Amino acid sequence: MALRCCMLLLKLQVCIAALQILIANGLEAELAIKSEFMSLDCVDRMVLSINGKVPGPTLRVQPGELVQITVHNMMPSQSVSIHFHGQYQNNTPWQDGAATFSGCPIPAQTSWTYSFHANPTPGTYQYHSHVGGTSVGGVGGVLVIEGAVSEATAAIDGEHVLHLFDWWHAPQEEILTGLMSTQFRWPGDPQSVLINGRGSFDCDSNAMYTCNITAGASCSDSKGPIAPANLRPWYRPEYQPPQCDASACPDIEVFEVSMNGTYLLRLIGATSLSFLNVAVEGHNLTIVETDGHPAAPLEVSSVDLNSGQRLGVLLQANQQPGTYVIRVQIRGRSGVRFAHALLRYTGSPNVTVDPLGVQIPQPAWHDNNFTFQQQNALRGTQSLPVPPNKQVVRRFEIVNTQERLGGKNSNGKPSVDSIQAAIGLGSERPENNCDSAGNTRLLRWFLGRRTFFHSATPVLSKLYFNQGVDELTEDNSYYQVEVGKVYDIVVQNYPACNGVCETHSFHLHGMPFWVLGTFRGEFNGSAEQVAAFNLVDPPMRDSIMTPSEGVDNKPAVRAGCGYVVIRFKPIGPGAWPFHCHQLLHAAPMGSIVVFHTGPEGLPPPPSNLLVCGGMNLQTIMNRLKDNKDNKDSNTTNTTRKDGKLVSDARQMTYLLSLCLLLLPYFIQGWPV
Numbered sequence: 001m002a003l004r005c006c007m008l009l010l011k012l013q014v015c016i017a018a019l020q021i022l023i024a025n026g027l028e029a030e031l032a033i034k035s036e037f038m039s040l041d042c043v044d045r046m047v048l049s050i051n052g053k054v055p056g057p058t059l060r061v062q063p064g065e066l067v068q069i070t071v072h073n074m075m076p077s078q079s080v081s082i083h084f085h086g087q088y089q090n091n092t093p094w095q096d097g098a099a100t101f102s103g104c105p106i107p108a109q110t111s112w113t114y115s116f117h118a119n120p121t122p123g124t125y126q127y128h129s130h131v132g133g134t135s136v137g138g139v140g141g142v143l144v145i146e147g148a149v150s151e152a153t154a155a156i157d158g159e160h161v162l163h164l165f166d167w168w169h170a171p172q173e174e175i176l177t178g179l180m181s182t183q184f185r186w187p188g189d190p191q192s193v194l195i196n197g198r199g200s201f202d203c204d205s206n207a208m209y210t211c212n213i214t215a216g217a218s219c220s221d222s223k224g225p226i227a228p229a230n231l232r233p234w235y236r237p238e239y240q241p242p243q244c245d246a247s248a249c250p251d252i253e254v255f256e257v258s259m260n261g262t263y264l265l266r267l268i269g270a271t272s273l274s275f276l277n278v279a280v281e282g283h284n285l286t287i288v289e290t291d292g293h294p295a296a297p298l299e300v301s302s303v304d305l306n307s308g309q310r311l312g313v314l315l316q317a318n319q320q321p322g323t324y325v326i327r328v329q330i331r332g333r334s335g336v337r338f339a340h341a342l343l344r345y346t347g348s349p350n351v352t353v354d355p356l357g358v359q360i361p362q363p364a365w366h367d368n369n370f371t372f373q374q375q376n377a378l379r380g381t382q383s384l385p386v387p388p389n390k391q392v393v394r395r396f397e398i399v400n401t402q403e404r405l406g407g408k409n410s411n412g413k414p415s416v417d418s419i420q421a422a423i424g425l426g427s428e429r430p431e432n433n434c435d436s437a438g439n440t441r442l443l444r445w446f447l448g449r450r451t452f453f454h455s456a457t458p459v460l461s462k463l464y465f466n467q468g469v470d471e472l473t474e475d476n477s478y479y480q481v482e483v484g485k486v487y488d489i490v491v492q493n494y495p496a497c498n499g500v501c502e503t504h505s506f507h508l509h510g511m512p513f514w515v516l517g518t519f520r521g522e523f524n525g526s527a528e529q530v531a532a533f534n535l536v537d538p539p540m541r542d543s544i545m546t547p548s549e550g551v552d553n554k555p556a557v558r559a560g561c562g563y564v565v566i567r568f569k570p571i572g573p574g575a576w577p578f579h580c581h582q583l584l585h586a587a588p589m590g591s592i593v594v595f596h597t598g599p600e601g602l603p604p605p606p607s608n609l610l611v612c613g614g615m616n617l618q619t620i621m622n623r624l625k626d627n628k629d630n631k632d633s634n635t636t637n638t639t640r641k642d643g644k645l646v647s648d649a650r651q652m653t654y655l656l657s658l659c660l661l662l663l664p665y666f667i668q669g670w671p672v
């Protein structure tokens with residue numbers, strides 16, 4: 001009898017231990033953000049690190065798990081936030097970390113805790129600051145929701161994470177100041193690309209440029225003149241960055257694989273400007289995941305990845321054992337930089353490799369056909385079926401233009417309902433607004449011919465506390481949508497003021513979307529164009545590119561130069577920005593619109609709500625008191641106050657039901 005009792009107790013202990021693992025209390029992490037001096041690419045400069053590193057730690061969570069992240073802002077004078085890029089924030093819109101949209105930034109020298117449930121399915125995500133240029137300065141990292149995103153990744157032998165970032169030698173504040181000045185100063189292409197925070201700048205040569213530095217003359221690259229030489233020292237071939245020290249370069253990143261193994265590479269597009277292409281010497285790659293969603297396997301020789309995008313790709317280690325070069329190359333802009341890492345088969349000799357000396361087939365910077373074809377070749381696996389055309393309640397037609405601003409936030413007749421109306425005729429057309437008028441007009445990006453200026457009061461606070469809600473008009477680029485309804489967006493690319501049709505990457509907060517297709521030319525809404533949308537197997541993503549058109553990305557005529565069509569269905573209430581993820585185009589230059597679900601149905605703010613802008617404390621307290629009074633008079637109210645309470649209650653329920661389910665086995669023994 002005693003033995004039987006002991007066995008029963010042992011089983012119970014094992015069971016409880018297993019249950020504790022199953023229902024672990026979620027991820028709790030601390031991110032300490034501070035400014036410090038560091039050499040990421042052989043050049044010592046001030047960087048914004050997380051827990052002493054760039055990028056910050058890779059956060060790994062289970063699907064649906066409670067995530068509690070405490071951010072300690074240890075910077076001397078800069079506010080910060082953390083946006084969990086690609087997380088739906090279903091019923092936790094205040095935790096989106098997009099300053100001025102979902103909440104206030106975290107002031108310098110203070111801490112704040114984010115609390116939300118991770119997306120319900122496995123996938124590759126990232127996090128980064130969403131305040132001014134702080135992410136340009138280094139505040140970001142990778143978020144992985146663990147598990148197999150699809151059947152293709154169920155039997156892998158291992159995985160490697162590649163966080164891809166672009167890096168300037170000028171401090172981020174100087175870069176943003178130049179972009180936001182009427183005497184516009186373009187910072188130029190980045191000096192380096194970093195793989196997991198490691199890059200390599202050649203201290204002795206900046207040979208990709210030639211410059212005539214006599215007064216008024218320009219620097220050129222292989223494409224032609226690019227910038228006035230006197231204002232852009234980093235374009236000069238003899239440019240000597242301060243504190244460049246070849247002996248201080250970080251070691252090249254090495255990824256180990258075993259012979260005949262299959263590996264998942266998680267590629268994270270964390271750049272602020274650059275559009276990248278990734279290739280591995282001697283190995284093809286198979287794309288199986290797009291931004292956290294399963295994709296039909298697509299085998300390619302190299303992959304395009306733009307800012308905000310993530311790709312899961314499989315690599316088969318099926319070549320001669322040895323060391324192979326992984327190359328990341330900037331595309332879409334002529335200032336091509338490279339980053340390198342190594343793929344090493346376990347047990348192969350530790351040889352020195354000159355990465356630049358290795359030939360790897362990759363598309364040229366201006367090969368926009370490659371981008372167009374690869375983006376269109378991606379197919380979803382219908383994890384969530386695409387809603388049919390008849391459910392679409394509004395199609396937003398948004399043309400993306402660059403102009404010098406003459407009015408409050410537009411130059412003329414904006415529209416998000418007709419590309420043709422927005423582009424206009426004759427003198428109304430965007431290219432007629434490219435005169436700086438003696439450096440008095442700001443150079444901005446416009447969506448639907450409106451450029452976006454941030455509101456000091458967060459959009460959610462305006463909605464919830466009914467403070468300045470009248471300013472959330474379509475005329476100010478705020479568009480109201482409803483949870484569960486279906487919307488389309490056509491993002492129309494258009495040549496910038498210099499005639500170049502740039503590649504952009506657009507990211508939607510709070511939900512994924514279906515990509516119905518990428519097309520050449522200009523959208524006019526014809527039956528033929530609409531019939532070309534892919535309603536069979538569109539891939540799901542949260543960030544999508546508008547590719548370029550024309551020779552050297554310069555179309556022969558000023559007209560729409562390619563468009564992408566997406567379909568979205570808001571999952572939960574909130575204020576969800578849709579913006580260019582070329583971050584230099586967004587926060588400082590206005591390439592942003594906001595989809596919000598209005599004041600109805602918004603969950604109450606968290607108890608640690610920050611106050612900023614025009615938020616009025618008395619109104620806030622009155623509203624919160626109203627909530628409390630309502631709650632006290634309604635005992636069946638189940639509105640969550642914060643994620644932890646819900647999680648604790650949910651976990652107790654799981655525990656009790658599982659233990660009840662298993663009770664007969666404890667008493668009678670396990671069935672055999």
Ligand SMILES: [Cu+2]
Nearest residue numbers: 504580582585
């Ligand atoms: Cu852009």
